[in-house]
Amino acid sequence: KQEVTQIPAALSVPEGENLVLNCSFTDSAIYNLQWFRQDPGKGLTSLLLIQSSQREQTSGRLNASLDKSSGRSTLYIAASQPGDSATYLCAVNILTGGGNKLTFGTGTQLKVEL
Amino acid sequence: NAGVTQTPKFRVLKTGQSMTLLCAQDMNHEYMYWYRQDPGMGLRLIHYSVGEGTTAKGEVPDGYNVSRLKKQNFLLGLESAAPSQTSVYFCASSSPLKGFGPATNEKLFFGSGTQLSVL
Numbered sequence: 001k002q003e004v005t006q007i008p009a010a011l012s013v014p015e016g017e018n019l020v021l022n023c024s025f026t027d028s029a030i031y032n033l034q035w036f037r038q039d040p041g042k043g044l045t046s047l048l049l050i051q052s053s054q055r056e057q058t059s060g061r062l063n064a065s066l067d068k069s070s071g072r073s074t075l076y077i078a079a080s081q082p083g084d085s086a087t088y089l090c091a092v093n094i095l096t097g098g099g100n101k102l103t104f105g106t107g108t109q110l111k112v113e114l
Numbered sequence: 115n116a117g118v119t120q121t122p123k124f125r126v127l128k129t130g131q132s133m134t135l136l137c138a139q140d141m142n143h144e145y146m147y148w149y150r151q152d153p154g155m156g157l158r159l160i161h162y163s164v165g166e167g168t169t170a171k172g173e174v175p176d177g178y179n180v181s182r183l184k185k186q187n188f189l190l191g192l193e194s195a196a197p198s199q200t201s202v203y204f205c206a207s208s209s210p211l212k213g214f215g216p217a218t219n220e221k222l223f224f225g226s227g228t229q230l231s232v233l
Contacts, residue, residue, distance in 0.1 A: 004156070034221065034222065036222075036224075041227075042226055042227070043118075043204055043224035043225050043226045043227050044157075044204070044206075044222075044224040045224070046221035046222055046223070049220070049221050089156070089157075091157075101159055101162065101172065101173075102157075102159070102222070104156040104157040104158075105156055106154060106155065106156045107156070
């Protein structure tokens with residue numbers, strides 16, 4: 001059974017700092033991996049999707065990398081801002097037979113302080 | 115820009131009562147999903163649908179039923195609610211990644227969630 005782990009569970013950093021969030025998964029047979037952001041009381045917003053054939057994806061100040069063989073992904077946030085405060089979740093696609101069956105990690109709660 | 119809309123946003127039920135959660139998407143997505151989110155457990159897939167008229171079980175389907183009579187709507191039903199079904203429920207939708215076949219997907223779009231409490 002695929003298991004997804006995110007460490008740390010919570011992180012507090014000063015504004016302007018560059019930071020890395022970690023995601024690890026036990027089964028390397030994935031189709032893709034997504035990083036999501038969740039604000040309190042809100043749904044999830046997809047940030048980046050990396051296909052299994054890709055090594056990284058970038059969007060603005062965000063960069064996500066994928067190392068399938070080692071079962072790891074990182075989300076790099078450059079020049080963090082208070083507006084980046086949220087919970088960040090990673091999810092791997094263990095797709096079989098069509099559809100999008102994601103296995104989620106429990107998230108890293110990020111607080112960026114002024 | 116409605117995206118994925120869930121109703122209701124909050125609901126309190128007594129044990130044994132029934133209810134239906136409605137999910138509607140206006141992005142013409144083929145795939146739709148129901149997840150539940152519980153503290154310390156992450157999101158878990160309840161049921162999903164890869165097209166109108168089709169549904170399939172996810173990781174935690176017991177106690178729930180679903181229907182997808184129209185492409186844009188995906189309903190989640192609780193026939194006899196139990197306290198263990200107290201959770202936040204999220205609907206999501208996506209489409210296959212163009213040119214890569216049905217085994218792939220574009221980004222997932224989520225609704226804002228339904229907070230359900232079963233007393």
